[in-house]
Amino acid sequence: MSPTPPSPQQPSLSGVHTGPLRAGEWVRLTDSKGRRNNFCLEVGKKFFSNKGHVDHGELIGRPEGFTVTSSLGAEYLVFRPLLNEFVVSMPRGAAVVYPKDAAQIVAMADVFPGARVVEAGVGSGALTCYLLRAVGPTGRVSSYERREEFADVARRNVTQWYAGEHPAWSLTIGDLADALPGPDGQDAEVDRVILDMLAPWDCVESVARVLVPGGMVCAYVATTTQLSKTVETLRVHGGFTEPQAWETLVRDWHVEGLAVRPGHSMVGHTGFLVTARRMAPGERPPTKRRRPAPGAYGVDYTGPRPEGLPPQSAEEPLDG
Ligand SMILES: C[S@@+](CC[C@H](N)C(=O)[O-])C[C@H]1O[C@@H](n2cnc3c(N)ncnc32)[C@H](O)[C@@H]1O
Numbered sequence: 219m220s221p222t223p224p225s226p227q228q229p230s231l232s233g234v235h236t237g238p239l240r241a242g243e244w245v246r247l248t249d250s251k252g253r254r255n256n257f258c259l260e261v262g263k264k265f266f267s268n269k270g271h272v273d274h275g276e277l278i279g280r281p282e283g284f285t286v287t288s289s290l291g292a293e294y295l296v297f298r299p300l301l302n303e304f305v306v307s308m309p310r311g312a313a314v315v316y317p318k319d320a321a322q323i324v325a326m327a328d329v330f331p332g333a334r335v336v337e338a339g340v341g342s343g344a345l346t347c348y349l350l351r352a353v354g355p356t357g358r359v360s361s362y363e364r365r366e367e368f369a370d371v372a373r374r375n376v377t378q379w380y381a382g383e384h385p386a387w388s389l390t391i392g393d394l395a396d397a398l399p400g401p402d403g404q405d406a407e408v409d410r411v412i413l414d415m416l417a418p419w420d421c422v423e424s425v426a427r428v429l430v431p432g433g434m435v436c437a438y439v440a441t442t443t444q445l446s447k448t449v450e451t452l453r454v455h456g457g458f459t460e461p462q463a464w465e466t467l468v469r470d471w472h473v474e475g476l477a478v479r480p481g482h483s484m485v486g487h488t489g490f491l492v493t494a495r496r497m498a499p500g501e502r503p504p505t506k507r508r509r510p511a512p513g514a515y516g517v518d519y520t521g522p523r524p525e526g527l528p529p530q531s532a533e534e535p536l537d538g
Contacts, residue, residue, distance in 0.1 A: 231355050231386075233347065233379045235298055238279050244378070245277060246303060247286070247294040256299055256307045267292070301351070304379055305344035311371035314344035315414055315438060316488045318468045324352045327410055327436035327493055331357060334408040336428065338362035338394035339415045343372030347379050349412065350387055359387050360405050362394040398424040413437040416444070419451035419522075426457050431498040438489050445490045447521050454522040458494035459503050465490045 239245060239259060247255045247265065257265055259278055264271040270290030277286065282297045299307065302317035315323070323345065329335060329352040340346055340363035349359045363369040369391055377383060388404065390397055394415070399406040410433060411425045418437040425435050435458065437448045449461045465488075470481035497503060505526070515527050 231380065231384065232351055233301060233381070235381070238281055239277050239296075239298070241274075241278055243381075244299055244304070245282070246297055246299040246307075247272070248297075249292060249294055254303075254307070255294075256303075301347060301379065305347060308342065308344070308375045308378070309371055310342045311365075311368035312339070312341035314342050315348075316344075316485065317348075318466055318485075319438060319488055319491065320345055320348040322466055322491055323412060323436055323438065324348055326491065327412060327434050329353060329410055329412075333410055334358045334360075334405070335410045335412065336360050336362065336394075336398070336400075336405050336408050336425075337412045337414075338421070339364060339368065340372040340389060341368055341414065343375040345412065345414060346372060346376050346387065350376070350380070350384050353386055355386055357386050359384075360400055360408075361387065361389045362392060362397050362400075363389065364391070364393045366391055395421045395424050399428050409433050411435045417447075418444070419447045422451050422455050426455060426496065429496040431496055431501075433496045435494055435496070437492045439492070440489045442490070445492065448492050450522040450524070452492070452494045453524050456502050456525075457497050459497065460506070461492050461494040463490060463492045 235243060241259050241261050244256055244258050247257075249267075249269070255265065255267065259274050261274065261278065263274045265274065267288065269292030270288040272286055272288050272294065277296055280296075284296050285293050286296055287293055305314055305317060305320070323329070329349060331352070331354040333353045334357065335349055335353055337346060337349055337359060338361065340361040346359060346361050353359055361372070363372065369389055373389060376387065390400055394413075405428055407430055408428050409430055411429060413421060413425070413435065414437075415421075418439065422435075429435060435452070439445050439448055445463060449463055452458045452461045467484070469484045472479055472481050510527065515523060
């Protein structure tokens with residue numbers, strides 16, 4: 219027997235809603251200049267702007283994807299927000315992972331349907347929404363957050379997006395380094411760990427304890443000093459493969475007749491990503507044959523030092 223397709227009225231576990239707009243749902247009104255307004259539909263309420271107002275009643279009950287005219291004649295495009303629009307406009311406690319990086323995390327940390335994922339910190343819950351979508355109802359996302367006020371913001375955002383509690387999600391208040399393997403040992407064995415926090419290197423030991431062999435750790439950090447310390451700590455630990463580090467830059471294009479050129483502005487920097495895979499218990503990755511770049515671990519370097527480094531002098535120049 220083929221599975222019954224979900225009814226268009228039933229909120230799916232993707233957070234995507236279809237069918238006529240309903241009270242209690244978020245909509246996005248975009249004006250002719252591309253300015254966006256997101257709000258929750260309520261019976262009897264009005265949306266106000268400097269271009270007059272629109273009654274929520276004019277929107278409720280219509281299928282999204284239409285144009286509405288305000289009391290002063292301005293036109294607005296009406297759609298439900300997509301997840302990539304929701305996460306950058308929802309209320310924030312801490313800074314969010316931007317959609318371009320969330321996409322990289324899901325793809326490059328290989329987050330799959332059914333995966334058991336640990337995430338810390340939860341911040342505003344943006345990445346949580348993506349992870350829940352990727353693991354689906356048969357997976358698990360265990361989020362850890364040390365600040366209760368951020369956890370509250372995340373809980374509201376995730377619940378708003380999924381129109382209720384997501385059955386695959388749990389949220390634990392605590393510092394990941396101390397809290398793993400979680401209440402009642404719930405995260406004693408996991409497939410993926412995603413770290414978006416100030417000091418991911420403090421969690422490497424705890425992460426190594428719970429990751430299955432072949433599992434992946436992925437850290438998202440904002441600065442080069444955090445990037446360096448994260449990579450070197452994973453290397454020194456010895457139970458992970460050689461860490462990979464990268465960033466992504468996304469550039470919009472203006473396409474209009476013969477005027478086809480890069481957009482004038484772009485998001486210059488969001489963060490760096492690092493991934494590594496967990497080795498089996500007691501196994502170590504092959505020893506690096508290549509000598510480190512001259513000066514890489516010279517006297518000015520104060521971070522974790524990989525084993526077996528040849529002594530380097532203060533005068534040795536950095537490879538350039
Ligand atoms: C940049 S925010 C995370 C944003 C989140 N990924 C999102 O997309 O909305 C970093 C969060 O990590 C939390 N944090 C920092 N260190 C932590 C730790 N060791 N354990 C748990 N949470 C931690 C902070 O309180 C903060 O809320």
